[in-house]
Amino acid sequence: MTTDIYPSMTVADNEQKERPVEKMQLGKQVKAIRKQNNLTLEEAGKLTGLARSTLSKIENEQISPTFAVMQKLAAGLNIDIPQLFTKPEKAQATGRRDITKSGQGVPHLTPTYEHELLSTQLSQKKMMPYRSRVHARSFDDYGDWVRHEGEEFLLVLEGEVELYTEFYEPTKLTVGDSAYYDAMMGHVVISTSSEDALILWVTTS
Numbered sequence: 001m002t003t004d005i006y007p008s009m010t011v012a013d014n015e016q017k018e019r020p021v022e023k024m025q026l027g028k029q030v031k032a033i034r035k036q037n038n039l040t041l042e043e044a045g046k047l048t049g050l051a052r053s054t055l056s057k058i059e060n061e062q063i064s065p066t067f068a069v070m071q072k073l074a075a076g077l078n079i080d081i082p083q084l085f086t087k088p089e090k091a092q093a094t095g096r097r098d099i100t101k102s103g104q105g106v107p108h109l110t111p112t113y114e115h116e117l118l119s120t121q122l123s124q125k126k127m128m129p130y131r132s133r134v135h136a137r138s139f140d141d142y143g144d145w146v147r148h149e150g151e152e153f154l155l156v157l158e159g160e161v162e163l164y165t166e167f168y169e170p171t172k173l174t175v176g177d178s179a180y181y182d183a184m185m186g187h188v189v190i191s192t193s194s195e196d197a198l199i200l201w202v203t204t205s
Helices: 011-018 026-036 041-048 052-059 067-076
Strands: 106-109 113-117 127-134 151-158 161-165 168-173 178-182 187-191 198-204
Touching: 026 052, 041 052, 041 067, 052 067, 127 187, 168 178
Parallel strands: none
Antiparallel strands: 106 113, 113 127, 127 198, 151 178, 151 198, 161 168, 161 187
């Protein structure tokens, strides 16, 4: 990330931040979950609504699925979205917590965003928090509206963005500005600052 949003860092913190983040192996996890359920690619495709070829490319790390595709995978395979990134832990009734140190989230790249998934150790949680570096500079970078189930909260951490929503005029947001919206409504975010903007997103499962 181009700018450190946590200025008070110790030497140990800096050393930890310099360590390479282990590459996310979402494809291997999807394949393992599919096999645990004794599903063929064809069967998993019917459950998730995804083409067999698309599932194969995901499992072989040839394409990076969008958030909407991850929702289809989770719904079709009857799992929570965090289980696509880490092995699910035994559910706890109370007293759960998950700490993600700066720069230690799970990376997930798409053509329009560079996501850092946060709090991925907790399964069966009701929110999915992540930070995103917004690479998109035009609505055309998406090709169409992004829409998925749930509600979404957005907070601008660095730079400036423009939020496009299906039923409202585009809105410019700067550092500290936020938005809360129905994620089934078409939406996209583009960077308008000289540097790619950084935003915090929280999406309900």
